[in-house]
Amino acid sequence: MKHRYLPMTEQDQSEMLDVIGISSIDELFADIPEKVRFKGEYNIRPAKAESALLKELSQLAAKNADSKQYASFLGAGVYDHFKPIIVDHVISRSEFYTAYTPYQPEISQGELQAIFEFQTMICELTGMDLANSSMYDGGTALAEAGNLAAAHTRRKKLLVSEAVHPEYIDVVKVYAKGQNIEVVTVPMTDGVTDMVKLEELLDEDTAAVMVQYPNFFGQIEDLAKVEQLTHAQKALFIVSANPLALGVLTPPGKFGADITVGDAQVFGIAEAFGGPHCGFFAVTTKLMRKVPGRLVGETTDEEGRRGYVLTLQAREQHIRRDKATSNICSNQALNALAASVAMTALGKKGVKEIATQNIVKTHYAKQAFEKAGFEVPYQGAHFNEIVVKVNGSVADANKGLLEKGLIGGFDLGRVNTNLKNHVLIAVTEQRTKEEIDALVQEMGALHA
Amino acid sequence: MHKENQPLIFEITKAGRVGYNLPELDVPEVDLSTLLPQGMQREEEAELPEVSELDIMRHYTALSNRNHGVDTGFYPLGSCTMKYNPKMNESVARFPGFANIHPLQDEASVQGALELMYDLQEHLIEITGMDEVTLQPAAGAHGEWTALMMIRAFHEANGDTQRTKVIVPDSAHGTNPASATVAGFETITVKSNEDGLVDLEDLRRVAGPDTAALMLTNPNTLGLFEETILELAEIIHGVGGKLYYDGANLNAVMSKARPGDMGFDCVHLNLHKTFTGPHGGGGPGSGPVGVKAELIPFLPSPVLVKVDDKYTFDYNRPQTIGRVKPFYGNFGINVRAYTYIRSMGPDGLKAVTEYAVLNANYMMRRLEGHFDLPYNRHCKHEFVLSGRRQKKLGVRTLDMAKRLLDFGYHPPTIYFPLNVEEGMMIEPTETESKETLDAFCDALIQIAQEVEENPEIVQNAPHTTVISRLDETKAARKPVLRYIKA
Numbered sequence: 001m002k003h004r005y006l007p008m009t010e011q012d013q014s015e016m017l018d019v020i021g022i023s024s025i026d027e028l029f030a031d032i033p034e035k036v037r038f039k040g041e042y043n044i045r046p047a048k049a050e051s052a053l054l055k056e057l058s059q060l061a062a063k064n065a066d067s068k069q070y071a072s073f074l075g076a077g078v079y080d081h082f083k084p085i086i087v088d089h090v091i092s093r094s095e096f097y098t099a100y101t102p103y104q105p106e107i108s109q110g111e112l113q114a115i116f117e118f119q120t121m122i123c124e125l126t127g128m129d130l131a132n133s134s135m136y137d138g139g140t141a142l143a144e145a146g147n148l149a150a151a152h153t154r155r156k157k158l159l160v161s162e163a164v165h166p167e168y169i170d171v172v173k174v175y176a177k178g179q180n181i182e183v184v185t186v187p188m189t190d191g192v193t194d195m196v197k198l199e200e201l202l203d204e205d206t207a208a209v210m211v212q213y214p215n216f217f218g219q220i221e222d223l224a225k226v227e228q229l230t231h232a233q234k235a236l237f238i239v240s241a242n243p244l245a246l247g248v249l250t251p252p253g254k255f256g257a258d259i260t261v262g263d264a265q266v267f268g269i270a271e272a273f274g275g276p277h278c279g280f281f282a283v284t285t286k287l288m289r290k291v292p293g294r295l296v297g298e299t300t301d302e303e304g305r306r307g308y309v310l311t312l313q314a315r316e317q318h319i320r321r322d323k324a325t326s327n328i329c330s331n332q333a334l335n336a337l338a339a340s341v342a343m344t345a346l347g348k349k350g351v352k353e354i355a356t357q358n359i360v361k362t363h364y365a366k367q368a369f370e371k372a373g374f375e376v377p378y379q380g381a382h383f384n385e386i387v388v389k390v391n392g393s394v395a396d397a398n399k400g401l402l403e404k405g406l407i408g409g410f411d412l413g414r415v416n417t418n419l420k421n422h423v424l425i426a427v428t429e430q431r432t433k434e435e436i437d438a439l440v441q442e443m444g445a446l447h448a
Numbered sequence: 449m450h451k452e453n454q455p456l457i458f459e460i461t462k463a464g465r466v467g468y469n470l471p472e473l474d475v476p477e478v479d480l481s482t483l484l485p486q487g488m489q490r491e492e493e494a495e496l497p498e499v500s501e502l503d504i505m506r507h508y509t510a511l512s513n514r515n516h517g518v519d520t521g522f523y524p525l526g527s528c529t530m531k532y533n534p535k536m537n538e539s540v541a542r543f544p545g546f547a548n549i550h551p552l553q554d555e556a557s558v559q560g561a562l563e564l565m566y567d568l569q570e571h572l573i574e575i576t577g578m579d580e581v582t583l584q585p586a587a588g589a590h591g592e593w594t595a596l597m598m599i600r601a602f603h604e605a606n607g608d609t610q611r612t613k614v615i616v617p618d619s620a621h622g623t624n625p626a627s628a629t630v631a632g633f634e635t636i637t638v639k640s641n642e643d644g645l646v647d648l649e650d651l652r653r654v655a656g657p658d659t660a661a662l663m664l665t666n667p668n669t670l671g672l673f674e675e676t677i678l679e680l681a682e683i684i685h686g687v688g689g690k691l692y693y694d695g696a697n698l699n700a701v702m703s704k705a706r707p708g709d710m711g712f713d714c715v716h717l718n719l720h721k722t723f724t725g726p727h728g729g730g731g732p733g734s735g736p737v738g739v740k741a742e743l744i745p746f747l748p749s750p751v752l753v754k755v756d757d758k759y760t761f762d763y764n765r766p767q768t769i770g771r772v773k774p775f776y777g778n779f780g781i782n783v784r785a786y787t788y789i790r791s792m793g794p795d796g797l798k799a800v801t802e803y804a805v806l807n808a809n810y811m812m813r814r815l816e817g818h819f820d821l822p823y824n825r826h827c828k829h830e831f832v833l834s835g836r837r838q839k840k841l842g843v844r845t846l847d848m849a850k851r852l853l854d855f856g857y858h859p860p861t862i863y864f865p866l867n868v869e870e871g872m873m874i875e876p877t878e879t880e881s882k883e884t885l886d887a888f889c890d891a892l893i894q895i896a897q898e899v900e901e902n903p904e905i906v907q908n909a910p911h912t913t914v915i916s917r918l919d920e921t922k923a924a925r926k927p928v929l930r931y932i933k934a
Contacts, residue, residue: 001795001796001798001799003792003796003799005531005532005534005791005792005878005879006796006799006800006803006878006879007879007880007881007882008799008803008806008878008881008882012881012882013806015882016806016807016809016810016882017806019810019813019814020806020809020810020813020826021813025802025805025806027826028802028805028806028809028826028828029704029805030826031672031673031675031825031826032673032675032701032704032705033675033677033678035678036677036678036705036706036709036710036711037704037705038577038703038704038705038706038709040703041703041794041795041798042574042575042702042703042794042797042798043574043794044570044571044574044575044789044793044794044797045571045790045793046793046794047790047791047792047793047794047795047796048790048791048793050536050791053536053787053790053791054536054539054540057540057543057564057787057790058540058543058545060545060560060563060564061540061543061544061545061546061560062545062560063545063559063560063563064545064546064549064557064558064559064560064561065549065553065557065558066544066545066547066548066549067544067548067549067550068544068548069544072550074550074552074553076552077774078550078551078552078775080548080550082468082470084467084468086467086501086504086505088542089505090504090505090508090512092538093508093509093512094517094518094519094520094533095512095513095515095516095517095519095520096512096515096517096728096729097517097533097538097726097727097728097729098517098518098519098520098530098533098726098727099515099516099517099518099727099728099729100523100525100528100530100727100729100730100858101727101729101730102515102729102730104516104849104853104858104859105915105918106850106853106910106913106914106915106916106917106918107514107515107516107853107858107913108514108515108516108729109454109511109514109515109914109915110510110511110512110513110514110515111511111515111729111730113454113456113511113514114508114511116456116929116930116931117456117457117458117931119929119930120456120458120930120931121494121496123930124494124495124496125494125496130927130929130930131929131930133730134731136586136587136590136731136732136773136778137586137773137774138774139773139774140586140590140772140773140774147630165774167771167774167775168774170770170771171770171771171772171773171774173770174597174748174769174770174771174772175630177597177632177769177770178593178597178600178630178631178632179630179632180632220484220485220488222485224487246490246494247490247494248480248484248489248490249484249488249489249490250487250488250489250490250491251490251494270542270547270548270780271547271548271549271550271551272541272546272547272549272778272779272780273546273549273550273551273558273561273775273776273779273780274550274551274774274775274776274777274779275551275586275732275773275774275775275776275777275778275779275780275781276586276731276732276734276778276779276780276781288927288929294730295927295929296929297923297924297927297928297929298923298928298929299918299919299920299922299923299928300918300919300922301915301916301917301918301919302916302917302919303916305452305453305915305916306453307915307918308918309918309920309923311920311923311924311927311929312924312927313924314924317589317622317623317625317626317627318621318622318623319622320622320626321622321625321626321635322625322626322628322629322634322635323629324622324625324626324629324630325629325630326626326630327589327590327592327593327623327626327627327629327630328587328589328590329587329588329589329623330587330588330589330720330727330730330731330732330733331587331730331731331732332728332731332732333728333729333730333731333732334726334728334729334731334732335728335731335732337729341504341508343496343497344457344467344496344497344499344504344507345467345468345501345504346467346468346496347461347465347466347467347468347496347497347498347499348493348494348495348496348497348498349466349498350466350467350468350470351494351496352493353470354470356480357470357473359480359483359484360473360475360476360477360478360480360483361473361475363478363483364475364476381483381484381485381488395554398554399554399556402554402557407550407553407557410552429470432471432474433474433475436475
């Protein structure tokens with residue numbers, strides 16, 4: 001078998017068999033019982049050479065409508081933001097992407113330092129004391145936060161706002177089931193968490209309250225009020241935040257959040273049909289030893305030079321085994337690196353400027369929709385998403401938009417029966433005034 | 449490589465520098481204070497760096513120079529399958545039609561992506577011998593837990609609520625018991641026998657009506673094939689439990705033995721190991737789960753199906769465990785794995801396993817005279833040496849691992865599995881040449897000689913790296929987990 005990934009020659013093979021003292025490779029598999037031995041080859045597609053496979057796969061990719069060709073107004077947790085070109089150049093350095101987890105710090109200082117910088121940037125944005133090296137994504141990070149809260153408070157009920165991403169809520173429920181934790185959703189009113197209902201539901205069994213900031217509908221929750229109600233019952237206050245929005249919004253740490261999680265996809269990470277993205281997990285110092293996943297800490301070597309290591313590993317699965325409170329091993333290190341590069345490139349000014357543009361452009365879109373006669377039911381403050389009511393099926397409207405080169409918003413009827421014919425429109429800094437105007441015009445034309 | 453500290457990005461920041469340019473705002477400007485409620489507008493700016501684009505590139509280039517990857521040199525880290533990461537995979541994953549598509553687009557506009565996912569599932573079904581595969585789990589540990597949650601739902605659906613225990617061998621990855629705990633099970637350990645295999649008598653003793661599942665890696669973490677796999681399966685199935693396959697070591701048995709044919713009911717795969725999705729410095733991975741027919745109703749929702757030549761997600765799954773991840777898994781990694789499988793084909797994947805196993809056995813025989821070999825029989829894709837002979841001379845396996853750094857190698861996995869004293873777990877993979885294996889063996893043999901003749905050089909290693917051994921106790925005692933401006 002000759003293949004560009006397989007350097008074995010016939011000569012190598014025969015020399016190696018000699019050293020082992022056998023005459024065929026088959027002898028190395030003789031311990032597989034005859035009854036379970038697989039004979040022959042897999043019934044899968046034959047190998048394809050590089051050029052032919054590249055051509056086939058590029059044609060397959062071309063069947064998809066991508067946000068490079070289409071102007072996308074779809075958000076709902078995954079966004080088309082500006083990705084500085086430099087991000088891909090950095091993460092393409094294979095010293096980073098072909099490395100394993102940095103368990104040998106002497107030859108992994110690059111990765112370790114990059115993660116330490118990532119942890120710092122997440123702390124800066126969220127206003128929390130410390131952050132881990134990343135989680136799979138925002139949804140599983142929120143779910144792990146729920147499990148942490150239940151273990152920490154020894155309480156068995158989580159209150160999650162209905163205005164949290166519905167797929168995140170689904171994930172929270174599955175993780176909670178594993179630990180026999182009850183999940184109760186808190187209803188919303190006018191697109192934000194209903195504080196009266198929240199207060200009613202909060203009791204001494206409540207481990208934590210979870211809200212999203214800005215929430216699934218783009219609205220900005222009253223974190224001060226949630227904090228006050230939550231801590232009055234000694235429950236933990238968990239915020240799932242969009243870290244880009246924190247460029248201009250008061251960070252959850254300032255409001256007394258105990259845990260802030262979210263997804264850093266907004267920073268230089270491709271939409272990639274939903275993954276891999278990059279969850280983050282930030283806490284107050286009091287929860288430091290309960291954080292899931294890997295943490296990088298600063299220390300010194302034998303000569304007193306500054307260096308970085310994975311630390312507080314006693315929390316983790318490979319040490320604690322069945323006593324571990326989380327089983328996470330691999331996280332999203334390479335995407336955390338991508339996010340770090342994007343946060344670095346945008347920097348102190350850029351994150352603020354982009355976040356501001358998102359709010360202002362969304363405000364422009366909101367006014368344009370209202371001017372065109374659309375109802376925008378939720379009138380609270382927003383970040384980069386608004387809900388618009390349309391006359392008729394959102395799916396049909398989106399089909400029409402696609403023909404005009406536009407990817408329409410998210411059909412809220414898919415997740416909430418009360419919101420049939422409502423669409424969640426995301427307007428990032430990537431969308432031009434012309435594209436916004438075209439969207440409003442086309443949607444009007446489709447439903448006038 | 450420079451040995452001086454590489455400054456943190458925050459230490460080279462300078463007010464007034466930028467690393468980006470954004471188009472001018474093309475809609476009317478609005479004062480944010482009129483759009484945000486009082487108290488919601490951030491007062492203190494986040495202290496992110498202020499650097500130019502060249503500053504950024506130099507910074508990360510310097511960091512990359514302080515990092516060892518597979519492309520830097522040999523990386524025989526046992527159980528991690530550090531094989532070559534094909535560059536073609538990286539290019540394909542970056543095609544706009546794969547990288548820049550949104551998970552909530554209308555299905556009609558992403559048929560190419562769905563076709564790829566579906567075909568990958570079909571390939572993984574054939575490779576594992578299972579009946580259905582989900583691509584939703586994001587990593588191996590996530591897949592383990594997903595499968596255990598399905599087993600739990602299966603037992604609960606049968607009214608078998610007393611099945612609260614999951615059995616794992618003493619040689620198992622730490623993730624196995626951790627996943628069992630997170631899925632709400634109690635972990636029971638089954639002993640290994642003197643051959644390094646699961647002790648059947650002990651298994652019979654611990655298995656019973658409270659058994660939910662046995663989690664097994666085959667070949668196990670010693671690189672040994674569990675020859676009594678059918679008996680193991682019979683014992684577990686006999687008491688009504690399910691057999692779970694940890695796919696971490698699948699590279700050892702492709703085209704040789706399929707989990708589905710060995711009696712396993714479910715399996716997770718690590719696409720970032722066997723199927724070359726890169727490790728990324730610790731992720732992202734991808735951990736698909738395959739199941740036999742009985743467990744299909746419990747698969748995470750949604751399930752990708754093909755109806756009249758169109759691909760669509762089926763959300764109508766009344767017995768599903770629910771959703772384990774937003775959207776549909778780590779698609780970007782799945783694209784890479786698919787590209788790899790299609791590059792190799794059936795004969796290629798068979799050769800992968802044969803060469804991986806040949807390489808491991810060759811190295812084991814070259815090294816056996818110099819180190820203790822606790823289990824002296826043909827191994828599969830990896831083998832475990834013991835450093836107890838060297839320990840008697842005052843040199844620990846950790847020291848020898850650090851000494852390997854001076855030769856430009858990433859050391860093997862050490863002190864694992866737990867049932868080998870001073871263990872050194874070596875996995876060469878099939879993508880390494882005989883010259884590389886020989887050079888590494890020569891280095892390890894030289895180190896064994898140094899242990900006898902000049903132990904200090906090993907005990908004080910490494911000598912050539914950018915930094916020497918780090919004070920881990922200090923790091924843990926007073927943790928500094930972020931930069932704070934002096």
